[in-house]
Amino acid sequence: MLNKVVLADAFASFTDTWSPKVAADLHDMQVKLAKFEGEFVWHSHDQEDELFLVVDGKLRIDLRDGAVELSPGELVVIPHGVEHRPVALPTAQVVLMEPATTLNTGDAVDDARTVRNLDRLG
DSSP, rough: OOOOHHHHHHHHOOSSSSSEEEEEETTTTTEEEEEEEEEEEBBOSOOOOEEEEEEEEEEEETTEEEEEEEEEOOOOETTOOOEEEEEEEEEEEEEEEEETTTTTTTTTSSSOOOOOOEEEOO
């Protein structure tokens, strides 16, 4: 069975921020949707690379040696092991593609925004 995801409808279905929702599964990967507001916690992922694709708003990914800003239609891949901090300017709707094992706060597991069990859309 095929499940079509309409991004606008999917993003409209939730309001919470920094809490990714699973939109689709692809092999060992997941496509997740999240709303960002303000700044997140500095963290890294030992094993997992992360793709950030901005759908709406602006996003800056702070790195220890610089930053990259993303506008709608732009994406970046943060390699595993790279410490980073997403910052919405002031808000952003983001598609994430990453291994299903990826914890949103990476090695910052004691952060209040850590989500261990993701909701599924649709």
